[in-house]
Amino acid sequence: MLEVYLFINPISETCYQTEKKIIKLLAQAQNKIRFRVLPLLTLSTVSFAMQHVGVSSSIEHQVVDTLYKASLDYEAALFQGQKRGRNFLLNVQECTLRNNFKYTDEMVEKVAxxxxLDWELFKKDRQSDLAVKTFKKDQRIAAEMQITTYPEVVVTNTDFPDYAFSLNPQESFNILHKFILHPQDSVLCSNNHTHYLHSAKLNRPQKPIK
Structure with missing residues (x-):
């Protein structure tokens, strides 16, 4: 089984378009695929987001706050199912982009x-410790997979668990396309946008200490 991880900025137009493109690709796949979209919040991604949107460094705190809130809300939405969570994320991105990157509780309620989504349950979950813990776990996964930019895709194959590969889906989508639709025939060659990762330890629970 393939596992596809897509790391994104939750209020990025580029990530929004990439998500839709990958979801459409996965719908064509014949094999079973586990797909996860993970928010990425680091100093480098905040800086990139500010430059991309064209905002001043004086409102960096506001940008970080928006990214963090959007990430936690997405994590909370996922508690009600992967499909609803991804729909929530896509709807949040669409509304945020349409409203000049403003992120308000009123908008979130409409999107929910x-x-x-069950609004009352979502309101509790978005303020919960579990949402924060889940977000931090996703950041650790990003660090383990050496993710520093977005959008970025990591693909693993449970039949070959020793290695994974990561790529920039904007620049190497053809490689992702071939691997998703024909994983048994794909020969992955390293290039400027694709590299191998040691992945054996990423998703395996550690053995208990005796």
């Missing part, structure tokens, strides 16, 4: 209803 549009995404068929």
């Amino acid at each position: 209803f549009k995404s068929h």
